[in-house]
Amino acid sequence: MVNIEVVDPRESRKKKCIIITSRKAELRRKKKYIKITPQDDERDAVNVKLRRVTEIQKLVEAIRVILLCSNATPIRKYGSIGYQCNFCDKEHDDPRDLKVHTLSTHKEADKLKFLQKHRGINTLKVKLDATCLRCELCDTPSDDVEQLIDHLTLKHDKSFPSNLKNFIVPFKFETSQTICALCRTEFSNFKILLQHMNVHYRNHVCETCGNGFVNKRILQCHMYRHRTGEFSCSYCAKVFDTRIKQRDHERAIHICDNKRSKCGYCGEKFNDYTKKNEHEIKVHGAKPIVLKCSACEKTFDNQRSLSSHTKRYHLMERPLPKKAD
Template sequence: MRGKLRRNDNLTSEKTLFKQTLSNLRQIILCSNATPIRRSIGRKYLCSFCTERFPSPAELKEHNLNEHFKDLATKERKVIDEIVKCIPRTGKSKTSIKLDITSFTCTLCGSPINDIAELYKHLKSTHNGLLHTDIKNLMIQFKFDSDQLSCYVCSKEFSAFSCLVEHMNTHVTNYKCNECPSAFVVWDRLKDHQKKTHNVGSFKCTLCLKVFKTKTKLYLHGRNVHKKGETKCNHCGEAFPTRWEKQKHELKQHDVSVAIFKKVKCDACEREFNNVGSYNAHFRRFHLMERSHKCDRCDMTFFESRDLKRHLVKHGEEKKFVCDFCSKAFKWKRILREHLRIHTDDRRFKCKRCGLGFVQKITWRGHMRTKHGEMV
């Protein structure tokens, strides 16, 4: 009985939080140019108030401001009657409320605003707004001020909006898991996580009868082994486990390209890249010289965490990877593999200008730079 009472009490508090959040959301939309995003499907962003879909957040924002919020009176009526369309109706939201705050301003006085927290302070101090400021934040915010999807808090970049939404759980940590570092914006996401990840039992695959300890492991098995949720090529019907693999196939076999595969040329060094994401990473690494990962044992800094992990091996003593030919030992297995090419005379890196072959890529690059004046 006590457990039941606690669950009921928790349900009541979640419903109260939902109502207070809805009240705040009403004020945000009435008093600012923030626009809600229901969700994304593929590369389309869905309007919260109608069935329209748009290829970019900017077009969705323009649609909202022009069609649904033409003036304050229209805005008021829409907010009262239809605002619940942008969030689940249950009182226990499984999904967070997603708001586009690009070029954020107060529409009552035109003041520029940085984020929702600053808007709350501004509305209370300047316009006597009635807001709930002592509640958990169920809203996550996005700024689409560049071509690359990125987190407005930490600037980390993403290839899909769904990945960015998932990442925001690291910044809005309302509900934390007691068994691992994971945290979530909404309560039900935490419950789903605990049920799938930490609920240990016997979960049997219906296709091959293998048994797994958690539902997450069973799901990954089904996706990777049996290709559940696979996507098919629109031209030949071949199936792929991910949309990324399908798109690469369509580009190679059917010459059908999408925006992520359009070639981009670097203006600084004239290198060409197969997509915008690769170009952005290159530019930040080699031209902006971003180095946010610092070694705590020396002064070295690195662009990616995996580069730092490789570097940390240098501070260790053990060399456990030994060459069978000459007994030379290495700290990294990757270096041993490269070393073995010397014994097998594997000159896989060929110069297209003079035909010379090289064992290591770095040697080939040095040759191309010094002998032919090319940066590769």
């Protein structure tokens, strides 16, 4: 039995009602007269929070099932040296070496802890190496992550949330070229490919420019670029129309402490990232950077030179001549 205080506006008086389970229908009819207390509001807020926690837990558990039941391996990020392992701090300049490292070094115990501290669905994004994907339970190959999920569901009775694919960004490193696994477009480096992947995931869309993004956090960072105004440099008299331009100016001219100018091996800092690349190759034996132009046979050792070449010779963009005084 549950005692519920009911207010009947027709009689303008309070009365006590004893509601039993068999009279749920009557309770639903009278619910518009039930008084909602602050305790009820707090309870509803807790229930909403629990539903959100349950959703992220289901997604994380499903991703762990994929890691345990296949040869798919996660990528934490592209660091100063190369592709970083999601379970330790080791980096590899070749993604294929990272996959071998992950499969040989990190077993079931590590995979069960994957995303253990992750709490928010707004930041969930799993970069997954799906090269030569196959099921570890029966050795069946799969062309992509969706096919693998269907296989695990039908053949091995695994369960996955319907929106899981919205949070898994797949990559395939079948050759030395950096190619999108979904549209087969080639890119000069992994960071540009990573930005391109937002084209295929429109979970959150920018109202200003219409670009789509994998999660809400990336959209919020993108929206920051649309803010305009007057942003003064903290070190000199220059003024910029966006905070992004102000930040880039301060880092490049005054601070000189951005990540791209720091050696990934010894931590030595450089004013220019091309000098940093030369240092890593000569001193630490890093693999030389070779960027090939997609329109001709020329190659370059840095992204800046490649972009300048492409604009000047293939897009026919010429710098405007300086006006005479």
